[in-house]
Amino acid sequence: MRGAMLILLPLVAIPSTALAQDHDHSPAASPVAEADAQAKKPEQCPADLQPTGQPTDHSAHGAMAMPTCPAAAPAEELDDGSMDHSTMERSGMDHGAMERHAPIPQGPPPPRAFEGPAHAADAFVGADRMAASRASVVREVSGMPVFWFQADRAEYRARGGSDGYLWDVQGYYGGDIDKFWFKSEGEGSFGEKPESAEVQGLWSHAIGPWWDLQAGVRQDLTGPARTHAVIGIQGLAPYMFEVDAAAFLSTEGDLTARVEAELDQRITQRLILQPRAEFNLAAQDIPELGIGAGLDSVELGVRLRYEFAREFAPYVGIEQEWKIGGSADYARLAGEDTSLTNYVVGVRFWF
Amino acid sequence: MSITSLTDGPALDRRKFLTRTAGAASLIGLGQAMPAWARGDHAGTLARRGSDVLAGERLTMTVADAAFATGDRSGPAVTVNGTLPGPLLRLTEGQNLVVDLVNNSSMGTSIHWHGLLVPFLMDGVPGVTMAAVEPGERFRYEFPIRQAGTYWWHAHTLQEPMGHYGPIIIDPADGDPHQVDRDYVVLLSDWSPMHPHAIMKKLKVGEAPFNFQKTTATDDYPLTGAERRMWARMRMMPTDISDVSAPLYTYLVNGHGPEDALEFAFTPGERVRLRFINASAMTFFNLRIPGLPMKVIAADGQDVRPVETDEFQIGNAETYDVIVEPTGADAYAIVAEAMDRSGMGVATLVSRPGAQAQVPPMRDPPLLTMADMGMNHGSTGNAAVEGAMDHSAMSHGATPTTSHAASGGMEAMDMGAMSMRDTSLLPPSVTVGPGLDMVAMNPVDRMGDPGIGLADVGHRVLDYKQLVAARMNPDMRRPTRMKEIHLTGNMERYMWSFDGQKFSAVTDDPIRFALNERVRVKLVNDTMMAHPIHLHGHFFELVNGAPHGHQPLKHTLVVQPGGSAQFDLTANAPGDWAFHCHLIYHMHSGMFQVVTVRPLQGEIG
Numbered sequence: 001m002r003g004a005m006l007i008l009l010p011l012v013a014i015p016s017t018a019l020a021q022d023h024d025h026s027p028a029a030s031p032v033a034e035a036d037a038q039a040k041k042p043e044q045c046p047a048d049l050q051p052t053g054q055p056t057d058h059s060a061h062g063a064m065a066m067p068t069c070p071a072a073a074p075a076e077e078l079d080d081g082s083m084d085h086s087t088m089e090r091s092g093m094d095h096g097a098m099e100r101h102a103p104i105p106q107g108p109p110p111p112r113a114f115e116g117p118a119h120a121a122d123a124f125v126g127a128d129r130m131a132a133s134r135a136s137v138v139r140e141v142s143g144m145p146v147f148w149f150q151a152d153r154a155e156y157r158a159r160g161g162s163d164g165y166l167w168d169v170q171g172y173y174g175g176d177i178d179k180f181w182f183k184s185e186g187e188g189s190f191g192e193k194p195e196s197a198e199v200q201g202l203w204s205h206a207i208g209p210w211w212d213l214q215a216g217v218r219q220d221l222t223g224p225a226r227t228h229a230v231i232g233i234q235g236l237a238p239y240m241f242e243v244d245a246a247a248f249l250s251t252e253g254d255l256t257a258r259v260e261a262e263l264d265q266r267i268t269q270r271l272i273l274q275p276r277a278e279f280n281l282a283a284q285d286i287p288e289l290g291i292g293a294g295l296d297s298v299e300l301g302v303r304l305r306y307e308f309a310r311e312f313a314p315y316v317g318i319e320q321e322w323k324i325g326g327s328a329d330y331a332r333l334a335g336e337d338t339s340l341t342n343y344v345v346g347v348r349f350w351f
Numbered sequence: 352m353s354i355t356s357l358t359d360g361p362a363l364d365r366r367k368f369l370t371r372t373a374g375a376a377s378l379i380g381l382g383q384a385m386p387a388w389a390r391g392d393h394a395g396t397l398a399r400r401g402s403d404v405l406a407g408e409r410l411t412m413t414v415a416d417a418a419f420a421t422g423d424r425s426g427p428a429v430t431v432n433g434t435l436p437g438p439l440l441r442l443t444e445g446q447n448l449v450v451d452l453v454n455n456s457s458m459g460t461s462i463h464w465h466g467l468l469v470p471f472l473m474d475g476v477p478g479v480t481m482a483a484v485e486p487g488e489r490f491r492y493e494f495p496i497r498q499a500g501t502y503w504w505h506a507h508t509l510q511e512p513m514g515h516y517g518p519i520i521i522d523p524a525d526g527d528p529h530q531v532d533r534d535y536v537v538l539l540s541d542w543s544p545m546h547p548h549a550i551m552k553k554l555k556v557g558e559a560p561f562n563f564q565k566t567t568a569t570d571d572y573p574l575t576g577a578e579r580r581m582w583a584r585m586r587m588m589p590t591d592i593s594d595v596s597a598p599l600y601t602y603l604v605n606g607h608g609p610e611d612a613l614e615f616a617f618t619p620g621e622r623v624r625l626r627f628i629n630a631s632a633m634t635f636f637n638l639r640i641p642g643l644p645m646k647v648i649a650a651d652g653q654d655v656r657p658v659e660t661d662e663f664q665i666g667n668a669e670t671y672d673v674i675v676e677p678t679g680a681d682a683y684a685i686v687a688e689a690m691d692r693s694g695m696g697v698a699t700l701v702s703r704p705g706a707q708a709q710v711p712p713m714r715d716p717p718l719l720t721m722a723d724m725g726m727n728h729g730s731t732g733n734a735a736v737e738g739a740m741d742h743s744a745m746s747h748g749a750t751p752t753t754s755h756a757a758s759g760g761m762e763a764m765d766m767g768a769m770s771m772r773d774t775s776l777l778p779p780s781v782t783v784g785p786g787l788d789m790v791a792m793n794p795v796d797r798m799g800d801p802g803i804g805l806a807d808v809g810h811r812v813l814d815y816k817q818l819v820a821a822r823m824n825p826d827m828r829r830p831t832r833m834k835e836i837h838l839t840g841n842m843e844r845y846m847w848s849f850d851g852q853k854f855s856a857v858t859d860d861p862i863r864f865a866l867n868e869r870v871r872v873k874l875v876n877d878t879m880m881a882h883p884i885h886l887h888g889h890f891f892e893l894v895n896g897a898p899h900g901h902q903p904l905k906h907t908l909v910v911q912p913g914g915s916a917q918f919d920l921t922a923n924a925p926g927d928w929a930f931h932c933h934l935i936y937h938m939h940s941g942m943f944q945v946v947t948v949r950p951l952q953g954e955i956g
Binding site: 105110112113119125132133138139142146148206207208209210236264266270310311350 | 478481482552555556564567569583585586772784787830831835843845846855856858868871926931939943
């Protein structure tokens with residue numbers, strides 16, 4: 001087989017200098033300069049052999065629609081001494097000869113690669129100076145910590161009875177994996193004390209490509225002042241749902257939970273319809289807060305926003321709230337509605 | 352060939368440069384009042400467009416804060432010697448070069464000589480080869496010029512996207528084999544009025560905030576409902592082509608935006624050499640000169656056997672030299688279309704001043720394909736790889752890899768049975784964590800790929816497999832070792848890395864090569880974005896099927912989404928070398944590593 005190939009291949013005599021057999025050739029020697037030195041070697045492809053165009057059919061003729069020119073035959077000292085099939089041109093062959101070699105083994109670097117200093121510039125620039133520079137560059141090219149603040153909902157709520165307001169903001173400071181994450185929401189009617197208001201301070205830790213595990217505290221600012229331990233997850237679910245689910249254990253021993261999900265449905269590049277759902281749950285009755293065990297309340301809403309900038313988007317929307325089960329019973333006892341429709345106008349912004 | 356001095360202006364002996372505007376049009380704007388908000392740190396003068404020529408053995412390059420304006424955009428910029436881009440260095444192979452870098456700006460700076468073979472201490476990478484040159488400081492670079500061709504220089508800091516870059520031409524010592532009548536630099540860049548720090552932050556916290564070509568309920572993308580749901584299920588976007596593009600960027604040719612109407616003069620019948628340099632921060636360009644075929648004669652400064660084409664995609668930091676012979680029309684548009692087709696840079700070849708060429712309309716934005724998802728079913732030319740493919744996961748035969756390949760094939764696939772993040776496919780060298788959102792299922796060699804969106808444009812498009820080195824490479828040894836490196840990322844968190852680890856995690860674990868070791872490096876792209884990967888201090892040889900000894904030399908290699916690419920390297924430059932993605936915000940999000948070549952021998956300082 002090899003003999004046949006040798007017959008097929010026009011052999012070209014090669015001066016031994018044409019091949020880099022000296023494995024320790026000077027590092028200062030430039031590949032380019034050496035290539036230049038090769039420029040007039042007889043193994044050069046004649047300059048008038050210039051390919052034109054490109055193959056349109058990649059299936060049959062290999063990758064190169066090049067006119068052939070004799071390639072260098074290998075010297076016996078090269079490599080392992082075996083015939084180097086990669087000297088074959090690819091014209092008319094399905095596979096480059098390179099690919100018929102036994103695979104090149106993967107392996108650790110040779111021991112020589114571990115010789116010498118860890119950081120080559122230290123001896124020339126100064127170890128302290130380089131260490132400081134290195135630290136600064138490590139910081140700069142590894143994702144610097146960032147601060148983010150978002151008002152997802154900041155709105156005026158028109159409804160039966162007195163109109164009200166709502167805020168739902170969050171933000172973080174931190175790196176890719178660990179962040180300090182804060183959240184605050186609250187609502188009320190104009191001219192009255194807020195019905196509810198809370199702040200949360202959380203440590204947020206990335207547990208996967210799309211999910212953060214969050215743990216921290218929540219402080220209620222209205223009603224009977226309560227503090228809760230918080231554990232939850234926040235992230236992006238399949239089909240692009242933004243999900244925030246958390247459980248709260250209060251200093252009174254009450255266990256509650258909240259699950260929120262939003263989906264951005266782009267109508268145009270700037271007009272975005274955002275359906276939103278929120279479910280509140282409780283493990284037990286909490287009479288002083290009017291919360292019944294089980295599903296406590298449900299909110300379903302939809303907001304239509306226009307992103308004048310990605311960071312600034314006024315919106316209009318409608319949101320329906322229901323109290324469920326025991327919570328509905330408490331509401332009726334207090335003479336309150338068990339369901340409420342809010343017509344909202346607000347602004348979503350982040351920086 | 353006379354050497355141009357700084358005071359003579361460009362030499363006009365057969366080589367005419369037009370890196371500055373012909374005529375006084377470039378002075379328009381110099382008298383404008385600067386917008387108030389641009390006055391803070393960047394109360395410098397308005398940058399002049401285009402490059403002056405610096406030639407000789409001793410040069411001074413002075414960095415300064417500035418403002419820049421093009422079209423209706425203006426904002427902070429950085430200039431070198433007062434221009435954007437900075438000066439063209441016109442050098443000769445074999446000369447010595449001394450450059451005094453003077454930092455009059457308000458930020459740390461450096462100059463990296465992209466593609467030049469220099470002792471590592473001269474490579475200009477803060478944290479690796481030097482400490483950043485702080486405001487008010489100076490730094491002297493000194494090294495011999497050991498090569499010829501088209502290269503470029505740029506800061507290795509976040510000054511780069513603000514205008515700290517410029518072209519390099521090195522004339523061969525023994526004369527240029529390409530006899531041309533005119534020789535022009537065409538340096539492409541993307542300039543934004545927004546500060547790089549702000550862009551970086553918005554990429555981190557926003558959801559593809561600069562992309563205004565997303566799928567919507569009212570778009571014209573050829574996607575079925577099932578395909579749209581499949582993308583949504585994966586939590587990915589088929590329109591995720593470029594992270595930052597025309598909504599923020601103005602695409603410049605030698606510092607000139609489309610409105611600045613840059614002209615390159617020619618006389619019909621002349622041979623014109625165009626040295627395309629992609630000096631942009633975040634933009635792949637599709638280059639065309641409608642009506643003119645281009646003969647590619649060099650890639651990354653290294654001569655290749657001439658190959659004629661109608662279009663080519665150029666990744667960040669790559670350079671391509673082409674020869675054109677315009678005749679028949681009095682103007683030809685040089686069109687640099689951003690890969691996501693949100694905008695373009697435009698200049699014109701003109702046979703008389705003011706001649707107009709038809710600028711083609713923007714083509715439809717491309718979509719990512721099955722191949723970009725790492726599910727290429729096409730031929731790899733490698734039976735072993737073909738055989739290793741898991742056909743059971745696929746419900747049917749070959750999927751086209753056209754820009755609309757998402758249509759047809761995807762619906763018939765049971766996406767539910769497939770994991771887009773099967774980490775069992777990864778080698779142990781890859782760290783699995785939150786920074787890795789997908790794993791290419793079948794990352795085949797895509798070096799024959801013309802680039803995103805160019806698979807079916809109806810004319811000739813260059814790909815890496817058409818490149819053949821014009822001269823024989825000096826090191827013919829077969830590599831003794833294969834080193835596989837995965838390109839990994841998380842689009843949602845905007846984290847990018849090699850082998851799942853950002854630079855901060857591997858600062859004491861560099862990629863190690865022994866001096867003069869012959870290594871084959873396989874880059875596997877587990878992300879759905881194309882990454883232009885640059886290794887400092889070396890040229891490597893693309894494993895592209897070129898004849899033995901004629902594998903093309905490059906310093907920067909685009910690895911297509913969901914695919915792989917291989918190069919052979921002779922690690923003959925002792926020292927520490929940066930290795931990174933040249934999309935600058937990918938580099939600054941973790942896609943950066945250091946390659947060490949040991950032991951340190953010979954001339955390194």
